[in-house]
Amino acid sequence: MQPIISKEEFVGLINQHRSILHKLCNLYCQSGPDREDLFQEIVIQLWKAYPNFRGESKISTWLYRIALNTAISGLRKQKKRPGTLALGDLHAEQQDVQYQQDKEEQLVQLYAAIDLLTAIEKALVMLYLEDKSYQEIEDILGINENNLRVKMNRIKEKLRKLTNEADHGIR
16 A cells, blocks of 8 residues: 555645546546546546555546546536537637648547547547547556557547548538
8 A cells, every 4th residue: 555645745646647647537527516526536536546555556547537537527527417508609619620730630620539539439549639548548547558550550540531531511
């Protein structure tokens, strides 16, 4: 069992990994307030779970695992509630996409396609985009490396199809 971490050490750990936590929140949440809520929930879960960290893996691997589990379980809870969409948000989103340059449009399409993936597929894409090795991804997600490679190839193909459909207005 790890010694009790001080508040300052914990804040340092969070600050050290803040960018990846924010990327994860951006990947799993659509609105700013939802992203902030998820970030806070992840920090709470990390604080609660830290006494159980055994040091058998890197701290970053443990952090990813807790953060992803929190995001995925939050997504499951959210799917049980009926969703709403403000008309103002829809109008603003249409204007943003309309005026963006080609590169930005491609990025928007890619994130839209990623949003259609399952929670596990999103986690895999996020870790892949963070340049994590398949071994690190295996440690974080608990899926063996061969299955990860197969899943990643299927996800890449799925994303190609989804972005091609978006290019051609197919839905």
